[in-house]
Amino acid sequence: MHEMSIAMAVVGQVEEAARAGGAHAVTSVRLQVGELAGVVPDALAFCFELACAGTVLEGAELVTESVTARARCGSCPGTWAVGMPPELCCPGCGRATDVELLSGRELEILSVRWEDGPAGAPTREPIPEEA
Amino acid sequence: MCRVVDLRQAVLAKNDEAAQVLRTELTARGTTVVNLLSSPGSGKTALLERELLLARERGVAVAALTADLATENDALRLARSGVPVKQVLTDGLCHLEAAMLGRHLDGWLPGDTRLLFVENVGNLVCPAGYDLGESLRVVLASVTEGEDKPLKYPTAFGLAQLVVVTKTDIARAVEFDEAAFRANVEQVNPGVEVVLTSARAGEGLGVLLDRALAVGAGGGAHAPVMARQQHAEAHGHGHGHGHAHADAHGHSHGHGHDHDHDDDHDHARDEGHDHDHDGDHEHPHVQTVAQTR
Numbered sequence: 526m527h528e529m530s531i532a533m534a535v536v537g538q539v540e541e542a543a544r545a546g547g548a549h550a551v552t553s554v555r556l557q558v559g560e561l562a563g564v565v566p567d568a569l570a571f572c573f574e575l576a577c578a579g580t581v582l583e584g585a586e587l588v589t590e591s592v593t594a595r596a597r598c599g600s601c602p603g604t605w606a607v608g609m610p611p612e613l614c615c616p617g618c619g620r621a622t623d624v625e626l627l628s629g630r631e632l633e634i635l636s637v638r639w640e641d642g643p644a645g646a647p648t649r650e651p652i653p654e655e656a
Numbered sequence: 657m658c659r660v661v662d663l664r665q666a667v668l669a670k671n672d673e674a675a676q677v678l679r680t681e682l683t684a685r686g687t688t689v690v691n692l693l694s695s696p697g698s699g700k701t702a703l704l705e706r707e708l709l710l711a712r713e714r715g716v717a718v719a720a721l722t723a724d725l726a727t728e729n730d731a732l733r734l735a736r737s738g739v740p741v742k743q744v745l746t747d748g749l750c751h752l753e754a755a756m757l758g759r760h761l762d763g764w765l766p767g768d769t770r771l772l773f774v775e776n777v778g779n780l781v782c783p784a785g786y787d788l789g790e791s792l793r794v795v796l797a798s799v800t801e802g803e804d805k806p807l808k809y810p811t812a813f814g815l816a817q818l819v820v821v822t823k824t825d826i827a828r829a830v831e832f833d834e835a836a837f838r839a840n841v842e843q844v845n846p847g848v849e850v851v852l853t854s855a856r857a858g859e860g861l862g863v864l865l866d867r868a869l870a871v872g873a874g875g876g877a878h879a880p881v882m883a884r885q886q887h888a889e890a891h892g893h894g895h896g897h898g899h900a901h902a903d904a905h906g907h908s909h910g911h912g913h914d915h916d917h918d919d920d921h922d923h924a925r926d927e928g929h930d931h932d933h934d935g936d937h938e939h940p941h942v943q944t945v946a947q948t949r
Contacts, residue, residue, distance in 0.1 A: 538665050610844060636663055638660045
């Protein structure tokens with residue numbers, strides 16, 4: 526269950542970027558997770574919510590984009606989806622000497638949506654009594 | 657106002673950078689790190705015990721660091737070989753991380769160490785994603801675990817630079833199908849060497865030591881296909897889990913943030929704690945450090 530460590534790493538990196546960018550609330554984080562990254566998206570979502578508590582990411586949504594693992598063989602045409610468990614020998618020639626994994630190991634924060642602007646800017650709908 | 661900001665940062669970038677720094681530093685002083693991964697009970701400690709003893713007999717300076725959730729049993733066993741051994745208690749954490757390892761080596765690892773064996777937490781899932789700065793990653797599986805273990809844990813086996821089968825002395829009793837196991841390893845990690853060992857019967861002893869020394873001598877380790885993912889974008893994503901490419905991908909991310917549970921409070925450190933079962937040679941030098949979150 527290393528998803529908690531992963532979630533905390535994501536939160537840490539986003540917090541830092543948010544601080545540098547003057548953001549006061551992060552509303553969503555877009556993450557790319559490859560099929561071979563060894564991360565379970567559901568477990569990560571659960572941990573993410575916990576890791577966000579008490580930070581500028583409190584309540585932020587985690588959007589996970591999964592990436593299919595694909596490979597190609599230097600001696601054969603085309604690429605193939607390696608599947609799970611992965612088949613990393615070339616389905617064409619059966620060899621693996623020149624096989625290259627094109628995708629599937631991604632574990633990357635793609636983008637973040639946040640609120641910035643003057644400090645104290647409203648981040649919620651004003652309550653009528655306040656207006 | 658609301659804005660979307662592109663970050664494009666590898667989540668494990670911080671660990672990968674720490675691992676790269678550690679690898680560079682240790683390599684420069686002549687120390688090769690071997691990261692041992694397996695399920696609980698697959699025989700890491702028993703095999704390592706034999707390899708450490710052999711190293712000592714051959715006059716090779718080795719040391720071992722062993723990580724468990726609790727107890728210092730493994731360190732006590734390894735210390736019988738007479739080499740420096742350190743126990744790290746992860747206090748529930750399922751894997752080691754590079755920065756954590758680095759802190760444990762500080763001030764402990766003897767300067768002349770040629771090989772440092774790191775016995776990771778018994779787990780085939782979590783430790784797989786964390787580069788520890790090793791130059792050789794070894795995944796072990798015992799004959800009792802089933803021939804399909806490599807398919808069930810493809811990330812661990814797929815990133816291995818050496819696969820070690822243990823407990824071959826009971827292979828026949830448990831009807832271990834070596835050919836099927838090898839075929840499954842080949843599927844997720846084509847070309848990786850598979851070594852058969854039995855700590856009890858002596859089969860394959862010394863191979864782990866030889867392979868580690870060869871890597872330390874610059875022999876180059878196997879480059880798994882899974883560790884060879886090419887990045888199309890010029891800026892790279894920074895997650896070089898592979899040891900094949902020793903690039904640091906240094907682009908700005910995650911500096912100085914303590915995201916983890918590896919603050920060493922260093923309590924419960926019982927230095928020098930002599931569990932010297934065979935008394936006559938130097939102190940085994942066991943150290944236990946509790947790891948708290």
